[in-house]
Amino acid sequence: MSTSDIKYSHDPREIIRGLQQMLISDAKRIGFLFGAGTSMAVISRDSKESLIPGIEMMTTQIIESITDVKQKCAIDEISNELKVEGVKCQIENILSQVEQKARVIGNGELCGLKKGGFEDLKTAIENKIIEIVSVHKGTDFDIVDLIHSEFALWIHQASRKIPIEIYTTNYDYLIEIGLECYNVPYFDGFIGSYKPFFDPSVTEDTSLLPKWTKLWKLHGSLGWEYDDDCG
Secondary structure, X not given: OOHHHOXXXXXXXXXXXXXXXXXXXXXXXXXXXXOHHHHHXXXXXXXXXXXXXXXXXXXXXXXXXXXXXXXXXXXXXXXXXXXXXXXXXXXXXHHHHHHHHHHHOOOOOEOOEOHHHHHHHHHHHHHHHXXXXXXXXXXXXXXXXXHHHHHHHHHHHOOOOOOOEEEEOOOOOHHHHHHHHOOOOEEOOEEXXXXXXXXXXXXXXXXXXXXXXXXXXXXXXXXXXXXXXXX
């Protein structure tokens, strides 16, 4: 019998039933991955459009917000370098290049920018990213209507022996807002209230907080910042 004679069938109902059984079980280790789509799903009540744009739109908005001629020239040069290397011209890749050039440029100059100029450009890009994704500061959505809050409500109502783990590439506050909306305790690797610090040893032994939802923000978070005083 040749492979062309083998009949394959796909029954989505079986997949759904399998997922339901997995979610119902209180002893299964379950992890969820939240990508950009979960943040883009937050819709403005007025415009009916996404409050947080996708990476392509965000890149365009940030580049257009740069008004300094020398900084614009530097971004154009970096964009060309990325294209030559076959790397997508996205804001995270652009920011990485800006940071790299700020570290290695020394007393040199590129497109009229010296080390301080690249550091200023880095700050301008980071501040614009924060501005774009900080939708939690606005009033254009209801917290209880967030899909993140609906997800948090399911976690809150579920009785589990092993806590849920959430992995996200997004650095906005929407997951935290949803979890706190329903008083779901969560742990993201940081300890403390006054000046929280990151403890990698605790992230390796998650049994220390067996009842807490684990939140892992793979690309960082709006709420994290480097403290020079702590080294």
